[in-house]
Amino acid sequence: MGAVMVKRVLMIAYHFPPVSGSSGVQRTLSFSRHLPEHDWQPIVLSVHPRAYERRRDDQLADIASATIVHRAFGLDTARHLALGGRYSQLLALPDRWVSWWLGAVPAGLKLIRRYRPQVLWSTYPIATAHLIGFTLQRLSGLPWVADFRDSMTEEDYPPNPRVRQTYRAIEAAAVRRCAHAVFTAPGAVRMYAQRYPERSEKTWALIENGYEESIFDEVSSPPSVDFPRPLRLVHSGVVYPNERDPRAFFDALANLRRAGELTAHSVQIVFRASGSEEYFGQLLRERGLEDIVRIEPHISYREALAEMLAADGLLVLQASNCNHQIPAKLYEYLHARRPILALTDPAGDTAGVLRRAGIETIAPLDSATVIAAAFQDFVKRLQAGTVPGASEAEIARSSRRSRGASLAALLEETIGR
Known part of the structure; x- marks a missing residue:
């Protein structure tokens, strides 16, 4: 790692310790651990742990000391806003954590003013994360890398038509505004390149998942x-x-x-x-x-x-x-x-x-x-x-260290463009 770390990335991620039950937590966690090896300081904008249905503290110690973590307001509509076990679908579009958008956008703007990141990064499968990334990109003008991982939408996914329509709108907005769209499998890269032919082939990037050898x-x-x-x-x-x-x-x-x-x-x-x-x-x-x-x-x-x-x-x-x-x-x-x-x-x-x-x-x-x-x-x-x-x-x-190097190179390319 260089003596002075001047490059920063604001990482918008729902899945981050102490969440439990999703492999998605390992992707953001490992990127945040390995980006400093390439002179990138991660600033993680996540959700308050109350929003997590399942929590474990065993990986909190794995968060690197160089990582700045801010946990913004957010609720789980199904657990916090339901009456008699029922809630309006409007309070759960695009997902049950849409209230995170209300807390994360002002929190993200404060983090941008304070730390001056060079690039934004948001990660699916919580669609609200890309909604936050889209909003912060519009308000700040910073280049944005949208980490889709897998496809957001298919012909019959999500199964609920209204949810699928909302997902497709967020997906299209993200593809239109992001500098790069990242996927974890080559088939997904091909799918999106065909779905959005107006975007340059340089838009699409493959960074697979991996294992954390440490x-x-x-x-x-x-x-x-x-x-x-x-x-x-x-x-x-x-x-x-x-x-x-x-x-x-x-x-x-x-x-x-x-x-x-x-x-x-x-x-x-x-x-x-x-x-x-x-x-x-x-x-x-x-x-x-x-x-x-x-x-x-x-x-x-x-x-x-x-x-x-x-x-x-x-x-x-x-x-x-x-x-x-x-x-x-x-x-x-x-x-x-x-x-x-x-x-x-x-x-x-x-x-x-x-x-x-x-x-x-x-x-x-x-x-x-x-x-x-x-x-x-x-x-x-x-x-x-x-x-x-x-x-x-x-x-x-297939190591996460190797994947971290790939993300660092993509971030360099993003700010270079």
């Missing part, structure tokens, strides 16, 4: 446990019922069990912090899999990384309707250097990352028959110790 270094690898014991497979993180629908996987497991190819003594599967626990529990009861598949609650980030390191194998679920998205956990899986079974479309971006890393244990998420065969083969290869791991070159390329 935190991995703090997590001890567990001691090896001798066989015989059940193989332990782990899926870490949210399983969206539509985008990561596990029903075909559960059907495959049930079919293998009926055929005598799978028992609770041979394999144990953990879904950690999956969300929709009641729904998934019902699916497991209907298939008689409760003793093989366990739905487990949230644990701290470091505990989750330790669980990955202790697993015999790691599971990825990603449906074909998300071919232009890549789960953030995938990069942490790569760094964990555990065998990976990916249930995803072989033509999607998730499969592309895995193949680039030398991993071919991939099967489509929507075919119970293909999954059953792939799962059997994966288990046999685990038992034999013949499942290939990720290439060291791809692991090194």
Whole structure:
């Protein structure tokens, strides 16, 4: 880091410690940790923690000392403004945290006057963050980098037509006003370049997610446990019922069990912090899999990384309707250097990352028959110790430090333009 840090970026991010339950927190947190290595001082404009539905304090210590953090007023409409459990949709457009806009815009203007940042940066998936970025850009004239990560809108997403219309308006305004629009998967870059052909190809940028190696270094690898014991497979993180629908996987497991190819003594599967626990529990009861598949609650980030390191194998679920998205956990899986079974479309971006890393244990998420065969083969290869791991070159390329360098270069280009 240089002796004098004169460049500053105002980072507008809903997900920031102490929020819990979203991988999005790691993106902003890691950028704020690594930008100072490139002489950029981050100023994070987040929301008051009262707005978070779930909170944990375990990552507050990971906020770098060079990071200035301001937490502006904001409420969760569903929890703070509802009467009898009901609230007007107008109070939740574009999302339940739209009141954050009321606190963040004046707070952002004060931060701009005090610290004189050279560039604004806002990050989705909370649409209000881009609304704040758009407003501050209009009021300050500062160049703006809009970190979309994934697509804001699809033909049928968000499912509510009014919400989708509002999202599309914010998306179009952001694309029109931003200097750069950043995505985490190449398919999303292509989608937006086609959707907004009036923008130059220089508008679009790819900065993937990654793993934070400094935190991995703090997590001890567990001691090896001798066989015989059940193989332990782990899926870490949210399983969206539509985008990561596990029903075909559960059907495959049930079919293998009926055929005598799978028992609770041979394999144990953990879904950690999956969300929709009641729904998934019902699916497991209907298939008689409760003793093989366990739905487990949230644990701290470091505990989750330790669980990955202790697993015999790691599971990825990603449906074909998300071919232009890549789960953030995938990069942490790569760094964990555990065998990976990916249930995803072989033509999607998730499969592309895995193949680039030398991993071919991939099967489509929507075919119970293909999954059953792939799962059997994966288990046999685990038992034999013949499942290939990720290439060291791809692991090194996927670090958050590397992604921070990419963002710093993009910010330099932005102020240069």
